[in-house]
Amino acid sequence: MIVLGIETSCDETAAAVVTGERRVLSDIVLSQCADHAPYGGVVPEIAARSHVEHLDGLIARAMEEAGVGFTDLDGVAATAGPGLIGAVMVGLMTGKAIAAAHDKPLLAVNHLEGHALSPRLIAPDLQFPYLLLLVSGGHCQLLLVEEVDSYRRLGTTIDDAVGEAFDKAAMLLELGYPGGPAIERAAKDGDPTRVALPRPLLGRPGCDFSFSGLKTALLHAVQAMDTPSEGDRAELAASFQTAVTDVLADRTANAIAMLRGSNVEPTALVVAGGVAANSEIRRRIEELAAARGLVLNIPPPRLCTDNAAMIAWAGIERLARGLTDSLDASPRARWPLDEDAGLAQGAGVPGRLGRKA
């Protein structure tokens, strides 16, 4: 089985060709990061314009590198949401056109399902169900991955996504964009105990996250310092990173306890999304997994951040189960993974069309 994957839900334009035998024949990502940097965040109209400019050329390259023609494909998988709607549309329409041109099945993939299934692309032995901590620029969720197309959301952020929190914090500290790597770099030289910052929801029951109070506290700490020196900013960055890490570890520990309390034993703890690149977060989650006797699986950074190989792979998993989509599939800005909970597997596919979450 050979599937072309297309991803345009945010600020990466990506195309990849992947096989059912887990071979990634090509995997190209074009980051628009520099285009958005002057704005301190992703500008939706700029993102959409850039996707339409580059996507067809990128797909042509991905096909060429893979050494396959469009007629060799068994399906075309494109991210259909959630994400910036104008950006999502570019990839979905291109995918529909390619599928229609050659009468191939269309897989309208949920971007979050792409992240959720990505560890199975490199770990063939990874069995369902597993616990997923998804930490990216747009999302912060704890999910039980029960099967393809079957997810139980245990917790989510009630305000900012965790990557977004890193980006905003970096802006406050004038460390540049994207914020995550900048905070991590600055934090290396800082004492994380010098500035007292809150840990929202820490110790409270449940698995939800909150980061906006932490961001506000950081703002006040910055303001209290007049003009923070480089050393001050390192301390602030380190304190912020540690506070975020404490929250992530606490909520993940709750999720494990919650599952075990209802007699569900996950086969592994998986961490995905761009924030999984953070070494302090990795270290703490490793400790947690070891302490709880859970196998930890963190896909390599290339597969953690937005990419099309994971979309192609999710397409392969769906195609293998007959979960194809019709050509009138809707692009969706919002699309929670667990909205079909309670429906029979497969029954959710046609019903999904046009629904706004």
Place this chain on the structure above:
Amino acid sequence: MTSDGLTLLGFDTATTACSTALWAGGEVIAHRRIEAVGRHAETLVPMLREVAAEGNTTLAAVDRFAVTVGPGSFTGIRIGLATARGLALALNRPLIGLSTLEVLAAGIPEAERGRPILAALDAGRGRLYAQLFDRSLSALSEPQALHVEALPGLVAAAGNSEPVVVVGTGQAAALAALAPTIDALPATGSPTPDARVLVRRAATLTESGGVEGNAVRPLYLREAGARPRTQLAAGGPPHA
């Protein structure tokens, strides 16, 4: 080269309508058009297959594709272009991109073509997308986005002193703005682009070799509308 043997599929999603037409044997042999505000992304590709099927052909058997590149709704333009570029890539076929304004001008009835044509689309907030063409559809001005009040200036700057005929959703606003200084009449053509006109025009241009090197890129006529962030601020979502 004659367009008789040419099979050309064209579509438009740049404004409120979604329309598709199939050109073969020198005429439009199948077409569909619906008002599809907010439903272009769902409607377009199934419509392309229906129109091809009605013309007893398939997408893979089409020789050329044609699409409107704007001006119009940014999202609508991209829905059309992403689809068109996807088809052209997947089937290795040439793609012809025409402006919505040219398609509007080409759509007015033969009998009303006695004067230069002003195509005007409503761009919201007192603005228009507008372009002036002569009787044979050669452009007399660049397509542009402008305030309604600037319209007489556009017509004058094109060196035009003749009476004009106006087409498009901006027709009423344009006529009102031109009335004091320029003799202008309404045309009866479709106020939004139509794929039947698009494919006819694309076939004509193909025949005359007029589409060589026609880069198919969006014609937005307006900036993305964001301002660089210079101020330190806590608010405002980066993932807006």
